[in-house]
Amino acid sequence: MQLERMGRAQARVRQGLDHRDGEQVTFLDVKQYFGLGHVRVGRWVSSSESLIAANMVFDALADLALVLGLPPKALGLREKLNLAFGHGGQQGVMAHYSPSERTLALAKHAGAGALAHEFWHAFDHYIGDVAMDVGREIGRRNSSRFASELWLQDVPLLCHPLNDRLDALFQCVLLSPDGEQPSDYVRRAIQLDKSFGRLYFSHPSELMARAFEAAIETHALFEDVDLQSGEISLKWLINPYLVTGTQDLTAVNGATSRQWGVMPTGAFPKPSHRDAIMGHIQQYFGLLGKALEKYQQGET
Numbered sequence: 001m002q003l004e005r006m007g008r009a010q011a012r013v014r015q016g017l018d019h020r021d022g023e024q025v026t027f028l029d030v031k032q033y034f035g036l037g038h039v040r041v042g043r044w045v046s047s048s049e050s051l052i053a054a055n056m057v058f059d060a061l062a063d064l065a066l067v068l069g070l071p072p073k074a075l076g077l078r079e080k081l082n083l084a085f086g087h088g089g090q091q092g093v094m095a096h097y098s099p100s101e102r103t104l105a106l107a108k109h110a111g112a113g114a115l116a117h118e119f120w121h122a123f124d125h126y127i128g129d130v131a132m133d134v135g136r137e138i139g140r141r142n143s144s145r146f147a148s149e150l151w152l153q154d155v156p157l158l159c160h161p162l163n164d165r166l167d168a169l170f171q172c173v174l175l176s177p178d179g180e181q182p183s184d185y186v187r188r189a190i191q192l193d194k195s196f197g198r199l200y201f202s203h204p205s206e207l208m209a210r211a212f213e214a215a216i217e218t219h220a221l222f223e224d225v226d227l228q229s230g231e232i233s234l235k236w237l238i239n240p241y242l243v244t245g246t247q248d249l250t251a252v253n254g255a256t257s258r259q260w261g262v263m264p265t266g267a268f269p270k271p272s273h274r275d276a277i278m279g280h281i282q283q284y285f286g287l288l289g290k291a292l293e294k295y296q297q298g299e300t
Contacts, residue, residue: 013238013240014059014238014240014241015236015238015239016059016063016066016222016237016238016239017062017222017224019062020055020058020059024051024054024055025055025058026051026054027039027041027054027057027083029058030054030057030058030061030083031083033058033072034061034065034072034076035072035073035075035077035078035079036076036079036082037076037079037081037082038083039084039085040082040084040085040087040103041085041086041087042084042085042087042108043087044086044108045085045087045108049086050085053086053108056112057085057106057115057241059239059241060115060239060241060242061075061115063222063237063239063242064115064216064242066222066237067216067220067221067222067237068285068286068289069282069286069289069290070285070288070289070292071289071292074288074292075119077123080102080126081102081103081104081126082101082102082104083103083104083105083106084103084104084105084106085105085108085111086106086107087105094107094111094114095107095111095114096118097118097122097125099125102122102125102126104118104119104121104122105118106118112240112241112244113241113242113244113245115242115243116217116242116243117209117212117213117243120205120208120209120212120213121209124146124147124205124208124209125147125205127147127166128145128146128149128150131147131157131158132150132151132155132156132157132158133155133156133157133158134150134155146204147166147170148170148174148205148207149205151167151170151174152174152204161287162284162288162291165283165287166284168283169277169280169281169283170208172276172277172280173185173208173211173269173277174186174208183273184273185207185211185268185269185273186207188267189201189206189207190202191266192264192267196264201267210246211268211273211274211277212277212281213243213246214246214247214274215269215277215281216242216278217243217244217246217247218246218247218271218274218278219274219275220237220238220239221236221237222234222235222237223235245263246268
């Protein structure tokens with residue numbers, strides 16, 4: 001049974017903190033804990049499937065908040081991010097972000113591993129409204145644009161220390177070290193698009209989403225406390241519902257399989273590039289997390 005396989009796989013593979021203290025959660029808990037706008041569950045999702053999926057989504061979002069150093073409610077993007085599970089998806093698409101509805105949609109049986117990727121799309125879209133100096137006229141024309149797209153169009157970021165770090169992240173992913181040429185990662189993506197005859201791999205937001213998920217999967221850590229000795233040790237955080245399949249840089253027949261799709265060789269940044277990308281992710285989201293904590297405490 002698909003439901004049983006899904007639950008067993010998550011219990012066997014995930015390695016991380018027990019964010020729920022072993023308790024069952026619902027999608028209402030997910031909505032409230034992470035500050036989402038609304039959550040929709042498809043009519044063909046059974047109550048049992050909904051409960052298992054809610055646990056997985058909760059753990060994945062909690063793991064992501066931990067890695068990024070953000071308060072959990074920050075993932076809801078001021079309640080502008082909506083979530084759909086087994087509802088309103090696109091045929092043949094396992095997970096997607098809809099800019100017009102600001103909804104992150106996960107397929108009932110095939111959304112595992114896509115959450116980090118799709119969250120970046122949601123964040124990229126959200127930050128385009130608040131970080132980019134688009135002006136009124138440009139803003140109307142680019143109401144569905146992502147910050148990464150606008151950045152490559154030379155739309156300036158608003159002056160703010162956070163945006164300086166966002167600018168550095170975009171440069172690290174998209175440009176060569178001297179800032180004069182596309183990065184090797186971008187060049188490979190352009191070649192992939194030429195091979196497949198479509199614009200996908202080199203689309204700015206797709207480039208950023210793959211870089212984001214690859215850095216998360218490669219570098220995510222958590223502090224594990226030994227209950228007997230009290231010693232704290234760092235361990236790799238593994239959550240195949242959050243992200244999976246970006247580290248297999250070798251491929252069979254030119255493709256890398258993962259739970260929610262198949263990606264061609266070269267679609268993700270190389271290991272050394274991931275190291276640099278993760279450094280910038282931590283610098284940006286770390287500063288954002290501290291700013292949000294101060295705001296919540298009334299210090300700003």
